[in-house]
Amino acid sequence: MKKSILSISMFINIVLVQAQLQNPDFEETENNLPSGWNIKPNELYQTAITTSTKYSGQNSLQINSNGNASGNMQTFSQMVPIPGNGLRKVRLSSYIKSENTAGKIALWAQVKNGEKTTIDFANSDTQDNKVIPNMEWKEYALEFVLDDNAKNFLFGGFLSGNGNVWFDHISMTEIPFSEKPSSEKALKYIDEFKNIVRKNSIFKDKIDWVTLDNNLSKMSKGMDTVEDTGPAIRYIMKALKSAGDNHSFIDSKESVAKKNTSNPTAIEPESRLLASNIGYIMVPAFSSLNKEVGGSFAQKIQGMIKKLDTENMIKGWIVDLRTNTGGNMYPMIAGLGPLIGEGKLGYFTDGKKQSPWSYKKGKSGMITLQNPYSIKQQNAKIAVLIGPMTASSGEATTISFIGKPNVKTFGQSSAGYTTANQQFTLSDGRNLLLASSYEMDRNQKEYKDKIEPDVPVQPSDQKDIDQGIEAASQWIME
Numbered sequence: 001m002k003k004s005i006l007s008i009s010m011f012i013n014i015v016l017v018q019a020q021l022q023n024p025d026f027e028e029t030e031n032n033l034p035s036g037w038n039i040k041p042n043e044l045y046q047t048a049i050t051t052s053t054k055y056s057g058q059n060s061l062q063i064n065s066n067g068n069a070s071g072n073m074q075t076f077s078q079m080v081p082i083p084g085n086g087l088r089k090v091r092l093s094s095y096i097k098s099e100n101t102a103g104k105i106a107l108w109a110q111v112k113n114g115e116k117t118t119i120d121f122a123n124s125d126t127q128d129n130k131v132i133p134n135m136e137w138k139e140y141a142l143e144f145v146l147d148d149n150a151k152n153f154l155f156g157g158f159l160s161g162n163g164n165v166w167f168d169h170i171s172m173t174e175i176p177f178s179e180k181p182s183s184e185k186a187l188k189y190i191d192e193f194k195n196i197v198r199k200n201s202i203f204k205d206k207i208d209w210v211t212l213d214n215n216l217s218k219m220s221k222g223m224d225t226v227e228d229t230g231p232a233i234r235y236i237m238k239a240l241k242s243a244g245d246n247h248s249f250i251d252s253k254e255s256v257a258k259k260n261t262s263n264p265t266a267i268e269p270e271s272r273l274l275a276s277n278i279g280y281i282m283v284p285a286f287s288s289l290n291k292e293v294g295g296s297f298a299q300k301i302q303g304m305i306k307k308l309d310t311e312n313m314i315k316g317w318i319v320d321l322r323t324n325t326g327g328n329m330y331p332m333i334a335g336l337g338p339l340i341g342e343g344k345l346g347y348f349t350d351g352k353k354q355s356p357w358s359y360k361k362g363k364s365g366m367i368t369l370q371n372p373y374s375i376k377q378q379n380a381k382i383a384v385l386i387g388p389m390t391a392s393s394g395e396a397t398t399i400s401f402i403g404k405p406n407v408k409t410f411g412q413s414s415a416g417y418t419t420a421n422q423q424f425t426l427s428d429g430r431n432l433l434l435a436s437s438y439e440m441d442r443n444q445k446e447y448k449d450k451i452e453p454d455v456p457v458q459p460s461d462q463k464d465i466d467q468g469i470e471a472a473s474q475w476i477m478e
Helices: 002-018 184-200 209-219 227-242 254-262 289-313 329-335 392-401 467-476
Strands: 045-050 060-065 073-080 086-101 104-112 118-123 138-146 151-159 164-175 249-251 268-276 278-282 316-320 341-349 353-357 381-386 408-413 419-425 432-441
Touching: 045 073, 060 073, 060 151, 086 104, 086 151, 104 138, 118 138, 138 227, 151 164, 151 432, 184 227, 184 419, 184 432, 209 227, 227 249, 227 467, 249 254, 268 289, 278 289, 278 467, 289 329, 316 467, 329 353, 329 392, 341 392, 353 392, 381 392, 381 467, 392 408, 392 432, 408 467
Parallel strands: 278 316, 316 381, 381 408
Antiparallel strands: 045 060, 060 164, 073 151, 086 138, 086 164, 104 118, 104 151, 249 432, 268 278, 341 353, 341 432, 419 432
16 A cells, blocks of 8 residues: 555656646647747757657657857757755656767756756766767656755757757656665765865855755665765755855866876967067966976966067066966966066965965976076066956966056956865765865955956957957056
8 A cells, every 4th residue: 555655646746747847748839849948049050840750749859950050059948847845856858869960969957046046057968978979769867856945947958069969758757765775885975075075165154064964864865886976966066056155066087187197278378579568478277287287388488478578678568367267276377477476476265264375486386497587677567357257266366466566457357266176086086176265365355256357348349459458558558
């Protein structure tokens, strides 16, 4: 009798959850498009209902590129209410078929709270369920562990680049948690991860640890391997995000290996002489943790500064950090050392104690340069360009300049990732980059959000006009 009651209850839950989806099989159409789904037209793709290829029923949704869609994307989506309450696990799935596809295919979903703010996100790649291109019909799914904060899904799929893909038989179901005991290995890994966060996160006091522990105990049932712990780890990361942490992340073993041996971002710094003998240096993101690779990057920047300074009578400098999305701050700072100057440049703080970062005699962090350069005019004006892509270590590099009397920042507000991530190596070879402190400038002004420029500058609509460089140049020549 118990089993029958349980089965009926599970069936009712599945029906209630599935009922929230509108037109999941694409059977209802309007102007050859599926009713209830949001599809923004893109002239590089043909997106329409088709009857010739389907998994079930009469129709499927087809996205077909025109062959010139490299670097572009076509998406479809639907806002779906999430029923139920308490801790629950929900599965979103679709059958997918593709052919002649050179791009990427994925399912994706954002979890929204009552204010329609995104509190969780995943796609096929982030949940290690990548859609294999050029395959016959296969079901792919995303799974989310939800609590009472979750009110809606924004759920859909996409084709990025060129190809031909069909989606059909979309489903949303609630999955019961297992009653099987967890393995010691799985519990040990969850505890390892949780304890790192509990001890080191600057947001730890904003997390309800009693509720989190209770929910982890429930959702970890049946987990056997470290790989099985993914939902529990994502739940801890979601708790961090809800507490205000938008910066912490987990680096895969593959990414860690690349960063330890090379620079995955692989964008080179740039330099040139501008009108009125103004030196221009662009420093991009740099993610390598390899000491030699970092030293080479920093040496290249110093070499550019030296060449401009020794071959010209430089009136001032423009340091462009507008495309610097972050990575490893120390090679950036060591490279820009001749302009930043020596001494304490800023501080990491957890609200109780402070730890400075500095540049001296070619050394910053783990990077040490031989024969570091010093510019001829130590008091020359320096304009630092920032914008919404200036993030993380790009912002820390910006902060390293702030407070110097000869420096002004120009542009737009930065990204707002002004927490410092500390690296923790996990037992499975991945790295947790955990926000463990805020950043302060040399005058001990603390930054917990975006860096606002001294001189706001809106970008021009004309490609051949750089308003940031023009405003900075005008100030330098005053």
